[in-house]
């Protein structure tokens with residue numbers, strides 16, 4: 146039995162030579178596939194199951210791929226996107242937590258997120274990014 150598992154391990158190692166394996170994007174696809182499958186188990190819609198299978202197939206194709214350049218580019222794209230998503234969640238969390246003491250809004254010129262303390266009446270604000278002047282009731 147031990148020999149069987151040792152042979153399996155050796156065969157797996159031989160199979161994986163030159164193949165891409167796991168990266169952050171593959172882990173994200175795996176988690177997404179599991180979440181989508183749980184949603185399918187709850188709701189029972191067939192198309193949700195199809196989505197989970199597409200994610201699993203995508204995961205396997207990326208895992209056994211020998212095209213390291215393309216997979217690395219995809220992973221770099223994903224790492225950028227996941228940082229944007231994490232920053233957006235942190236920003237939304239901060240805005241919600243400080244909503245009673247701080248007024249958050251986007252610049253009318255460049256859409257940069259700005260903040261001013263509440264309870265100061267009508268204030269003049271100059272965007273530090275683009276210089277746009279705005280007036281806000283705090």
Ligand SMILES: [Zn+2]
Pocket residue numbers: 252253254255256257272273274275276277
């Ligand atoms: Zn601006």
